[in-house]
Amino acid sequence: MFSPFANSARFLVLASVFLGLSACGAGTLNIAPEQQVMKKEGVISMNVEWVKDKKKKYDVRMTIHNEANSPIIVKLGDMQCFRGEHQGILRHTFFNTGERTIDFRLGESKVFQMVCDTHEKASGPFKIVFGRIYDNPSNDGATTGKTIAEGVEWKANDEG
Secondary structure: OOOOHHHHHHHHHHHHHHHHHHOOOOOOOOOOHHHHEEEEOOEEEEEEEEEEOOOOEEEEEEEEEEEOOOOOOHHHEEEEEEEOOOEEEEOOOOOOOOEEEEOOOOEEEEEEEEEEOOOHHHHHHHHEEEEEEOOOOOOOOOOOOOEEEEEEEEEEEEOO
């Protein structure tokens, strides 16, 4: 049976999907190349692909790479995030599921999408601080050894 609304309905569904996908990119800041990378020689590097500002929080997609000559461990609880002067809580974006003790084998990289929740509207530079980075001499991915770096930070202006 012919329906004059069948094509209209299909068009509306496709248009809604397209607009929804387009909106996902809205508010996403591409980070300027000179602000993308943080590197602590011989310890760790981090590359930030993008930040999505949500006023009271922001999403961030980052790649962390082990630059050390041995396995390392970063604890999520030792990582801090800021928006301007407002400190937030850094969590994994997918229902806060993900590694709490993040271990990196020699030369390994891992990609994370995280959220920084400042609980109030904030502005200013985006900042992520690694409070402590540990070596993992037992290579078990769980046991922290000595602290090999402290206060390593990445920072980018909100202009991108």
